[in-house]
Amino acid sequence: MNVKEVFKFTCKECGGHTLVVNHTWNILAGANSERWQEWGPLKGDHHWHYEFREKIDDDIENEVQRGDFGEFEEDDSASEPEEYEAYGTEDDKESDEFYVNCESCDREVEFGWSKPDRHGLIMPVEFSDFVPSESWPDPKYTDIWQQRKWLHMGNVQP
Numbered sequence: 001m002n003v004k005e006v007f008k009f010t011c012k013e014c015g016g017h018t019l020v021v022n023h024t025w026n027i028l029a030g031a032n033s034e035r036w037q038e039w040g041p042l043k044g045d046h047h048w049h050y051e052f053r054e055k056i057d058d059d060i061e062n063e064v065q066r067g068d069f070g071e072f073e074e075d076d077s078a079s080e081p082e083e084y085e086a087y088g089t090e091d092d093k094e095s096d097e098f099y100v101n102c103e104s105c106d107r108e109v110e111f112g113w114s115k116p117d118r119h120g121l122i123m124p125v126e127f128s129d130f131v132p133s134e135s136w137p138d139p140k141y142t143d144i145w146q147q148r149k150w151l152h153m154g155n156v157q158p
């Protein structure tokens, strides 16, 4: 059955409907560390799919890899979503950064997570079904959420 997509997001600047998740992280390679990024569209069901990946290097013209880099899928039968582990254990998790931007105008869109400590699904503030009390802020938005009184017993970072 072909279900017509209901847009959860409409950009207030450009009218676009697509958000892009961008993830950057460091890989420790011996004494060196490499910085990588991957990005792909966020769907209306809060899952996203990384479609592009590249090494961030200011000196070299990068070749963007296109492919299937895995997807967050939540198994309804389990209490925890499956961890996304497409890359190795050498990663420096503290260096991870996530951004959500409008695909059309590149405007940054604030978001939270469905579980603490940047786990679960991505919950953009501008999604029509966004509920602050069911979301944990991405760390860079914690102060803003505090000011808005969006933090409460449920989503205060431990």
Ligand SMILES: [Zn+2]
Pocket (backbone or CB within 6 Å): 011, 012, 013, 014, 015, 016, 102, 103, 104, 105, 106, 107
């Ligand atoms: Zn836009």
